[in-house]
Amino acid sequence: MNYEIVTLPAFRAVGLKWEGIFSEIVPNLKEVIQQTEDRADELKYKVNPSVQLGLSYHVVENGFAHYAVYEVSDEQEIPDGMIEIRVPEWTYVKTTHHKGKDIHKTYADLHQWLFDSDYTALREAGVDYYDPYMPIKHEYCPVDRDPSDPHFDIYIPIIKK
Template sequence: MKNFRYEIVKIPAYRGVGLKWDGPYTEITILKELIANMSSRVHELDHTINPKVQLGLSYHLRPDGFVHYSVYEVGEEQELPEGMMEINVPEMTYLMTHHTREQDIGQTYGKILEWLKISDYEPYIEPNVDYYDDLPIKHERYPSDRDVNNPHFDIYIPIQRKK
């Protein structure tokens, strides 16, 4: 595929602490507010691994929307601040690509789907879990200097070898 740059990377297990949203696509503005809120609360996390990178972990577990965790990677000694929760992400292999400013996010995800169709990989699916999207799990890493209206960020799609 032309002009599609990617890497296959393995990321060790890690712990994230932050805010959770579980809602329909029609309430996406509430999610955007939650992400901004989490960004402004990073100072409450004393054991952040990288306070300049906010993680967006999306799981398409509902037909009308998805579950999203807006978190920062933290050390095990991090306590949970008021109103926050934790998520433990297992070690996984990912397709990683970079979404640049001025690109259409839908196009970037479309290229990922195209690549998966011709590759030896498929999206990872947790056993006994129902998903409602062709890319059921999407992990994004946002730099703190991003422009929320024209963002650039890294996309990580958990993958496994095709069966």
């Protein structure tokens, strides 16, 4: 696996939010992701229309909040039923989950890299997270991915240990 340290500027994103526990992921989360994709044409000011973002925050016990969104410019209004999320400038470790590989292994390898590195996962002040290792996970998913065998970039916000 390749790991790269990158700093991304703050951005604004609009789409749909799902919040729940792990046992509710199928089919609920997949439906929200698909609904966001189906409604993408309502977002006229997408910064990168070929990439849907999956922003996960482990703020739910035994689960997480997930934002299925597209990065948008400030001109974008929020369509009915959608939400906005603003992500600050953060430094991330970036890696890629490749098609045909085991997603659990990709994340296990990333966890090991974090453990062995000079970095630890960022935890926002004043926020209670239930995942001690990777409380925030951002996935950049090509819209033309195969849902049954996806490939995507993973960004984990980090700070120096």
